[in-house]
Amino acid sequence: MNTNKVTFLQIFFTFFKMGLFTFGGGYAMLPLLQSEVVEKRHWATEEDLLNYYAIGQCTPGIIAVNAASFIGYKLRGLAGLICATLGLITPSVSLILLVATILNQYMENVYVQQAFGGIRICVLALIVNTVWNMWQSSIKNVRGYIVFAGAAILLFVFNLSAISVVLLAAIAAFIPNYSRRKKP
Amino acid sequence: MIYLLVAWAFLKIGLFAIGGGLVTVPFLFDLAEQYGWFNNQELTDIIAIAGSLPGPVGINMAAYAGFYAANLGGGILAPLCEALPSMLIIYIIVRLLNKWHENKYVQMVLNGIKPAVLALILFAAGAVAKEISFNAISVALFVFFISAMHFYNKNAVVYIILSACIGIVLKI
Structure with a gap:
């Protein structure tokens, strides 16, 4: 596994994609992580993933963020951790804010x-x-x-x-x- | 000033909500009561919308709740602050404590908290229930949904869309 060549942009957009295509939160992201991070990019092993989830489940915070942080850190240290998490939450936060702005006008309908x-x-x-x-x-x-x-x-x-x-x-x-x- | 309040409120949720997305719900009900940024009915709608859009449910709820509290600025600040404690904790874990989760005291506390977390979520369910007018139809729908969820385990989005259609057809 060669982790030296992974750029911050690659980390950001890989997790951006996962944030965009995961419906239903943390556990729904596991199969996506398996195909994208384990099989396609070889950034982590299947066993790593299960360990991250086990730890994510019993530490504070959002499980998906915990898993992304682990993988990001493993690839490029603290900066990688930040890229992974920001990538993960950017699509959903943008979508939510878009929906919030639009929907609030129609709540009386x-x-x-x-x-x-x-x-x-x-x-x-x-x-x-x-x-x-x-x-x-x-x-x-x-x-x-x-x-x-x-x-x-x-x-x-x-x-x-x-x-x-x-x-x-x-x-x-x-x-x-x-x-x-x-x-x- | 409102931004400081939002940041502080969601940092605390990120730190104390152990076990993922829906565990943050009871903390959000506390915010509804404490600051009045949204009422219980609005919060129930937030849970539904957050669950039907892509991404981590906890982050989605934080973004929507933050939007209610302080518009776009709040909507961006809240999910970032909720994610920050997780990021720091994971960072500390990988740096310092390789075998921290095998530690006896850590295990004791984590297992000790679990039953209380269940009570918390049940309390949140009570707050949601107050927003529903119970009659034969709504009780029947509730029983239908919970059995379907428990025994068929489809994605939550499927049930939320289905329930919206039923709501319009039956004029709930």
Whole structure:
């Protein structure tokens, strides 16, 4: 693998293309990364990619940005990392701003409102489905249920902010688990 | 001044939203309540539009939400600020901590946060639900969509477009 010849423009436009053709966020980008970055350009191996995703999933931020940062850094250091991320987000940010400018003029239209009436139900289903899919990998034991219930009470009853709940859960992770038997 | 607020708000989201795109939703609902840049209904529409356009959903939502907060400037600033913590963290990880994710304490914290993140997303679902008038039709549609999503696992765009058409046909 020869990574010396990769230019910043190549990195930018490779990720630009991925940002433009990925629908549905981080995980939908994985097959594109496989064909573009692994098979076509040999910038990373399949195993690298899976590692980047595993790390991206448990570090803060957007998973697709994490993966792009890893590959960009591997190719050209910090500047490569920045090129990859900017390339990835440029097409979608431009499109969103275009849509936002146009759509805001039509939000009062009857058909637009009816369409969004339907879409809102779909969005609710999307979000609940995310919880459903994450449930098994996130809550594995009694401790998990307690943290889940505690967080839910803090949010729904006491109206705590999302950041405070994440911080409290991180602190709670250090409370020792007395129910665990040391000897089998 | 508004730009500073937007930058700070989205830097925090980039730092605290662990697990990708939809995890940022509860943080955005906090912004709706705290600053009033958009209301819950507008935010629900943002989620839908962000999910139907190409690109990372979290970045799209940040761009749209930033646009509501401070027009074009906000729309550019917000996604950049949301991406910045990820970029820095990845940079630090590859530079300093090769085996950081095998560290016992890092694992403890990450696993400890996961159940709370679920509660966060469920809370966001509650906020979206408040924007829907529930009757036989909307409940039936919800059940239809969630079963289709769970068992057929098609791209979200397909369901969002379908739901828009149903909305117009049934005059929801």
